[in-house]
Amino acid sequence: MELRRAAATFALSCSILVLTSCLARQRSIPRIKSAATQKLLSADKEALLHILQSESQLVDTLSATVDMVPSLGSASKGKITEYKDFDAYIRYKKPTDIRIIGLLPVVRTTAFDMVANGSDFRLYLPTKSRLIEGRNAPPEKLSPNKLENMRPKVFLDALFIPPPAANQSTFAEDFTDEDNAVYVLHIMDVGPDGQARIERQVWFDRLNLHIRRQMSFDEKGEILSDVRYNGWKTHNGVPFPNVIDINRPQDEYGVVLTVEKIEINKPITEDKFVMQPPPEGTVIQVLGSKPDAAQQATTPADSSASRKKNN
Numbered sequence: 099m100e101l102r103r104a105a106a107t108f109a110l111s112c113s114i115l116v117l118t119s120c121l122a123r124q125r126s127i128p129r130i131k132s133a134a135t136q137k138l139l140s141a142d143k144e145a146l147l148h149i150l151q152s153e154s155q156l157v158d159t160l161s162a163t164v165d166m167v168p169s170l171g172s173a174s175k176g177k178i179t180e181y182k183d184f185d186a187y188i189r190y191k192k193p194t195d196i197r198i199i200g201l202l203p204v205v206r207t208t209a210f211d212m213v214a215n216g217s218d219f220r221l222y223l224p225t226k227s228r229l230i231e232g233r234n235a236p237p238e239k240l241s242p243n244k245l246e247n248m249r250p251k252v253f254l255d256a257l258f259i260p261p262p263a264a265n266q267s268t269f270a271e272d273f274t275d276e277d278n279a280v281y282v283l284h285i286m287d288v289g290p291d292g293q294a295r296i297e298r299q300v301w302f303d304r305l306n307l308h309i310r311r312q313m314s315f316d317e318k319g320e321i322l323s324d325v326r327y328n329g330w331k332t333h334n335g336v337p338f339p340n341v342i343d344i345n346r347p348q349d350e351y352g353v354v355l356t357v358e359k360i361e362i363n364k365p366i367t368e369d370k371f372v373m374q375p376p377p378e379g380t381v382i383q384v385l386g387s388k389p390d391a392a393q394q395a396t397t398p399a400d401s402s403a404s405r406k407k408n409n
Contacts, residue, residue: 143270160190214250232385279304
């Protein structure tokens, strides 16, 4: 009896060994194809906040030539249409001066000129003889021409990721599985109802602790902005992403910026942020009003007098 029990135990053990040797196999986690075996880095919330805070202070000025690919639509509506890419120039000076000039493909004349010096912005569209002015914030009423909904602040917040405000709370989440290896820093705010809500998320890649993604949300928890970063490189001692993919699902447009040339913390003169007066006949629209004959600029002085103020 004991002999048969020992034989059965031995047979079972052999079966397990055979099965495990034949059926079991090691599986690597290919989160990034070129770095499947790279060791993941660890960081706590304080370390992530330090990265965000320190990197936000590194750039005083920026001058870049980028390839810009605009798109219309949104993933939530099931359709995104990309358009022909074109070159653009970006100039930035701390804290909030920014100017972006887009060039038409082939002919390389100005497609748009957008500038902001703080809370106000101007968007000049030469091909439409139109100048739009208003507050540097996402529009309350969307234009049928989706690219007219662009605002400098959207690019400013995407290019230079702001740290949490003093009155905002934060917590960190480790989101690591077969497909992801990131830390998510949640930035909390208090809504009008007094309840805490997620205002922003900043994703850090655990392979290098560079920022991979930034998402912002409205008071309903719906996505306002989704920005993805890739190809981080160091310029003049400052890390900066080579590709910035901006999506604005509620505004129904997106822009992919690919850096072609960049200079960081090199002197930029003030005139680089000054938009020249538009030519005669340009329609000046102050946001909230409709362009009409009374708003056409004949001279810079006349155009200033003819603008309709809308607060």
